[in-house]
Amino acid sequence: MVSWKSLTAAAFLAASAVAKTSCGPGSNCPKDSPCCNAYGECGKGLHCLGGCDPRYSYKLDACMPMPACKSEVYHFNSTDGIVNQNKYLGDADKNPFSYTGDILEYSKDNSILITMKKESTGTVISSSHYVWFGKIKVTMKTSHRQGVVTDFILMSDVKDEIDYEFIGSDLDHAQSNYYFQGYTDYTNMKKADVDDTYDNYHTYEVDWTEDKIDYIIDGNTVRTVNKDDTYNETTKNYDFPQTPARLQLGIWPGGDDSQGQGTIDWAGGEIDWDSDDIKNQGYYYASIQSVEIQCYDAPSSAGGNGTKSYVFTDRKGTQDKVELSGKDTKLNDDDNTGLNNPKGHTADASQVSSKTKSTKIPDASEVSKTKDGSTKTKGSSSSTSTGKSGGNSGGFSQGGDDDDDDSSSDSSSAQSTSSDSGSSSSASASGNSSSAPIIAVSSSLLALVAGAAFVFM
Numbered sequence: 001m002v003s004w005k006s007l008t009a010a011a012f013l014a015a016s017a018v019a020k021t022s023c024g025p026g027s028n029c030p031k032d033s034p035c036c037n038a039y040g041e042c043g044k045g046l047h048c049l050g051g052c053d054p055r056y057s058y059k060l061d062a063c064m065p066m067p068a069c070k071s072e073v074y075h076f077n078s079t080d081g082i083v084n085q086n087k088y089l090g091d092a093d094k095n096p097f098s099y100t101g102d103i104l105e106y107s108k109d110n111s112i113l114i115t116m117k118k119e120s121t122g123t124v125i126s127s128s129h130y131v132w133f134g135k136i137k138v139t140m141k142t143s144h145r146q147g148v149v150t151d152f153i154l155m156s157d158v159k160d161e162i163d164y165e166f167i168g169s170d171l172d173h174a175q176s177n178y179y180f181q182g183y184t185d186y187t188n189m190k191k192a193d194v195d196d197t198y199d200n201y202h203t204y205e206v207d208w209t210e211d212k213i214d215y216i217i218d219g220n221t222v223r224t225v226n227k228d229d230t231y232n233e234t235t236k237n238y239d240f241p242q243t244p245a246r247l248q249l250g251i252w253p254g255g256d257d258s259q260g261q262g263t264i265d266w267a268g269g270e271i272d273w274d275s276d277d278i279k280n281q282g283y284y285y286a287s288i289q290s291v292e293i294q295c296y297d298a299p300s301s302a303g304g305n306g307t308k309s310y311v312f313t314d315r316k317g318t319q320d321k322v323e324l325s326g327k328d329t330k331l332n333d334d335d336n337t338g339l340n341n342p343k344g345h346t347a348d349a350s351q352v353s354s355k356t357k358s359t360k361i362p363d364a365s366e367v368s369k370t371k372d373g374s375t376k377t378k379g380s381s382s383s384t385s386t387g388k389s390g391g392n393s394g395g396f397s398q399g400g401d402d403d404d405d406d407s408s409s410d411s412s413s414a415q416s417t418s419s420d421s422g423s424s425s426s427a428s429a430s431g432n433s434s435s436a437p438i439i440a441v442s443s444s445l446l447a448l449v450a451g452a453a454f455v456f457m
Contacts, residue, residue, distance in 0.1 A: 023056040034058030034337050038157075045334035049090055050098075050126065050246055053157055054312040061338045065309035065327040066130045066157065066244050067092035069295035076288050077110040079103055082125065090330040092128035099125045106287060109201075111141075114251050115283040116148070118273045122252035125288070130156075130244035130310060132322070133299065137205045137292040138249065142166040143284045144198040147255015147264070147271025150286045152204055153248045158182075158317035160241035162213060164204050167254075168284075169268030171197050174204065176215045176223050180230070180239035181317060192222035201289060210299050210319075213241070242319035244310045247293070251286050298324055 021042040023029045029042035035058075036042055038051030052063035067090070074096075085098040101123025104113040116122040131154065142150035148168035155161050159182030165175045173191045194202055194217055205216035215223040230240040253259075254267025264270055277284050299319055304311075306326030314321035331341055 023053070025056070028056050029058045029062070031058050034062035034339055044337050045331065046086070046088075048331065048337045049088065050128070051155075051157060053159075055158060055315045055317050059339065060312055060315065063157065063312075064090055064331060064338045064341070065311050065325050065329050067128055067329045068307060068309050068324075069131050069134060069244075069293070070096075070129045071134075071295045072096070072293055074291045075110070076112045076290060077105075077107070079105050079112055082112075085126070088128065089332075089334065090128075090328075092329060096128050097125055098128060099123065102283070104285075109287060109289065111287045111289045113285040113287055114249060115285045116143070116251045116253065117283045118278050119256075120253075120283075122250060124248055124250040124252075126249075127247040127291075127293075129293075130246055131208070131293060131295065132244040132310060133208050133210060133296040135205065135207045135292075135294040135296075136247055137203055137290075138247075139201055139203045139289040139291075140249070141199070141201055141287040142168070142171070142197040143251050143286045144168045144171060145272065145275055145277065145284065146268035147253060148251065148284050149254040149267050150197075150251050151249070153250070154206060154208070154241070154245040155248055156241065156243040156245040158243055158312075160243045160245060162206055162208060162241050162245070164206075164215070166197050167266070167268050168198075171199075174217060174222075178213060178225060178241055180237070180241060183239065185239070188225075190223055192217060194218075201287075208241070209296060210242070237318070243312075243317060243322055247291065249286075249288055249291075251284060 021030060021033055022040055023036035023042050024040050029036050033042035033044060033047075035044060035048035036053045036056035037047040038053070040056075041047070042057075048062060048064050050066075054060045054063045057063055070092075081095070082097045082099050082103065083095040085100050088095050088098040099114075101120070102115045102117065103123060103125065104115060106113050114123040114125060136154065138152050140150075140152070143166075146169035150166040150168070152164040153161060154163075159179065161177075161179040161182070163175070163177040163179075165177065167173075167175070172193060172195065174194050174197065175189055175191055177189045179185070179188070192215065202218055205214075207214040207216060211227050213225040214221050215225075225240075227238050227240040230238050232239050253271045255264050255269055255271035257264075257270060259267075272278075275284075301320040302322060302324050303313065304323035304325055306324045309325045309327050309329050311323050311325045311327060312321055313323050328341075
């Protein structure tokens with residue numbers, strides 16, 4: 001049997017140790033821990049933000065509203081404004097991205113590195129705003145070597161998913177895939193030719209509408225999935241991704257010995273934790289230069305007329321059960337939920353500061369000088385995740401165990417400039433200082449967060 005497990009922020013791991021109650025099909029969360037997080041665990045605070053599954057929460061509105069799509073272009077020439085996921089409380093305009101694990105600035109390429117230290121679970125950068133149909137572009141280099149997986153994913157709170165995945169031992173192919181509400185169908189995966197994903201920057205794009213998904217690499221459409229072709233005669237549903245999703249960019253060890261053998265084989269074999277990368281730099285890495293998001297209009301089936309957020313109106317979790325809302329997305333503190341969050345917002349979590357820049361690939365000694373969370377060694381996670389079949393099982397969690405306080409925080413110095421026209425032209429970082437999202441930003445588009453892994457049982 002093959003099951004799929006989403007790998008999301010290790011920031012939830014500390015909360016997972018306290019929140020023992022599981023959630024999933026046939027088992028909703030209790031009133032005192034009302035939010036079912038992406039790992040199939042009940043709790044408050046962070047459990048109620050990105051990844052909160054309304055289908056298995058105590059009530060639909062236990063999960064905080066999802067920040068609505070925002071067209072934006074982000075140039076990742078700094079880590080400024082990428083907040084540690086432990087410190088994100090739902091202010092998506094102030095903190096448009098969050099991370100778990102370790103990230104570094106790489107000034108030579110005007111990029112950031114997402115890294116994976118020895119025997120860690122890797123790193124994920126996630127968007128705070130959701131995309132409900134749109135065009136998403138990422139310019140990046142993948143990692144390399146067997147057992148190392150890099151991914152670009154759109155993931156919804158009910159496990160609708162659109163993927164690019166890159167196997168480190170197969171640098172001449174990009175794998176595309178998609179899922180509906182986490183249900184397994186591995187015949188969906190297709191490969192596309194691409195020239196050395198490790199040595200060369202490529203622009204990977206998903207053009208997602210109500211009717212189809214186009215996968216585009218360097219301007220060339222390499223695959224189209226039509227919604228009409230996904231109709232399931234048994235369920236009378238379209239097995240097509242259709243609900244608001246966050247963008248996630250990650251690196252994770254598919255070849256770790258804690259994975260199932262099927263996952264290890266798919267990832268190209270067992271990972272070498274004593275490779276030259278680990279010896280010389282202290283980690284594997286992938287490089288991200290830019291993210292561009294262009295929001296499309298919400299589907300005609302959407303109820304409501306708000307512009308601030310999206311909310312689910314039914315546990316069915318399909319496109320016609322999502323409403324446009326004016327509800328706030330911010331938690332007042334990390335003990336609140338969507339059920340008891342006071343109106344207004346006192347203060348957002350402080351951001352983690354970046355402390356170094358580099359013109360070379362930084363080595364392990366430099367990691368501690370930049371944004372980092374303590375890495376999670378294999379086998380030490382107690383978290384569970386909701387699998388493709390909708391059930392709960394123990395899983396491998398991606399991203400470091402970010403339980404450090406990082407008291408030396410400061411606010412982002414980068415600016416964001418939005419555009420109603422959807423233009424992707426760059427803008428300087430000297431734009432509107434009242435909205436300080438992240439990194440050097442320009443005109444229109446946004447969204448991004450947490451990685452994914454296959455586990456074969």
